[in-house]
Amino acid sequence: MARLLIIGAGTAGTMIAHHLRRALSDDWSITIVDRDNAHHYQPGYLFVAMGTNTAQRVVKPRDRYLPDGVEFIEAQVQRIDAAENLVRLEDGRSLAYDWIVVASGTTTRPDQVPGMADGPLWQRSIFDFYTLDGAQLLHQALERFEGGRILVHFCELPIKCPVAPLEFAFLVEDHFRKRRLRHRVDISYVTPLDGAFTKPVASRELSGLLEDRSIRLVTDFAVESVDNERSMLIGYDGRELPFDLLVTVPPNMGQQFVIDSGLGDDMGFIPVDKATLRSETYPNLFAIGDAANLPTSKAGAVAHFAAELFSDNFVAAVAGRDLPNAFDGHANCFIESGRGQALLLDFNYDTEPLTGSYPLAAVGPLRLLGRSRLNHLGKLAFEQLYWRLLLRGKPLPVPTLMSMTGKKPA
Ligand SMILES: Cc1cc2nc3c(=O)[nH]c(=O)nc-3n(C[C@H](O)[C@H](O)[C@H](O)COP(=O)(O)OP(=O)(O)OC[C@H]3O[C@@H](n4cnc5c(N)ncnc54)[C@H](O)[C@@H]3O)c2cc1C
Helix, strand or coil, rough: EEEEEECCHHHHHHHHHHHHHHHCCCCCEEEEEEECEEEEEHHHHHHHHHCCCHHHHEEEEEHCCCCCEEEEECCCCCEEEECCCCCEEEECCCCEEEEECCCEEEECCHHCCCCCCCCCCEEECCCCCCHHHHHHHHHHHHHHHHCEEEEEEEECCCCECCHHHHHHHHHHHHHHHHCCCCCEEEEEEEEECCCCCCCHHHHHHHHHHHCCCEEEEEECEEEEECCCCEEEECCCCCCEEEEEEEECCEEEECHHHHHCCCCCCCEEECCCCCCCCCCCCCEEEEHHHHHHCCCCCHHHHHHHHHHHHHHHHHHHCCCCCCCCCCCCCCCEEEEEECCCCEEEECCCCCCCCCEEEEEEECCEEEEECCEEEEHHHHHHHHHHHHHHHHHCCCCCCCCCCCCCEEEECC
């Protein structure tokens, strides 16, 4: 019997388990490993921080979403010996495999910035919302906050869902407007980029929106440290930004076991062919989702589009044939902009986010890079689509590869 091992039963690993259980015969055993049995819907953290979602809705048992015919092992992976086709677990067990798919995601590393998590301000006036605990504590802090300087910040790219800090800035502005405290709150969006977003058209639209909301944009800010005594974010260029509340996204890195296994780049992400997700060093190893070093967003939507193309390639690989499908880095994501509206981005490795309509020309019904109520409702509906369709590897009514239909060229 051939043995397939999947590491990580998060978004990508769960989808891959469904796709490959359907594609492979009963001559294959499929095992999936994760350190716990709690699947987190991470886009929900944003709304937990804002108090409009709860931990109960965001976390569900992983095994409920895995297909029949896949064995689930709850254990922490210690390392992968890729030359030996062996995975070592923290509890002392080893798992041998013939083929392996690594879907272990990223982890936040506030320890990489001096003064961020190792001083007295961490989780008192410095918060992140990229963990469930962080989002819950941030919510409490926002409820207590009566006025002062808020910095919304991310340290560096790549991070998961790179628009999430922007969404937080728009939502927190809305939060204080609704509480009639907006005039007492000074909000800055602090980014290492030279604009509000990575690509020119989106950056222009989003900078305009920050300006409309009187959110100051601080660009090219490479963080060096946090001064806890003076409540100051310090940049390498000597700039010092005072804060009463710092909402930051710490560096996102690959998992420690990937680094310890010698499989990661300098950020711990696994180098793979960007079209096929196959390791160039170990042909029986694939990486999918945030764990891979793909030059596109780290997002559940990317994992979904990549997973749609994956099983044909996997079946061809085990048969020794050329891989038929090429992933194009397709990403799309809603950006909450407050006031009950959101924008939508759709892009891939080669095409930046553009204005227009999605998925159909003219009729949309969703607007690209334009604010609309329907986009916001789409973002809220995505939570149900995630649990019911996406995780189970079911198709969505949108093209898998990015399409230019409805897009206006820059
Ligand atoms: C605040 C926030 C907002 C977001 N918003 C969006 C959005 O609007 N749209 C969107 O598309 N995406 C969004 N994302 C990103 C999305 O959640 C991730 O890109 C997606 O979950 C990646 O899937 P993954 O399977 O690669 O990683 P994960 O879902 O994180 O799964 C990785 C799994 O590996 C397991 N694992 C790791 N190390 C080990 C180990 N040593 N041993 C055993 N198991 C291990 C983990 O427990 C985890 O279950 C958001 C993320 C955040 C944090």
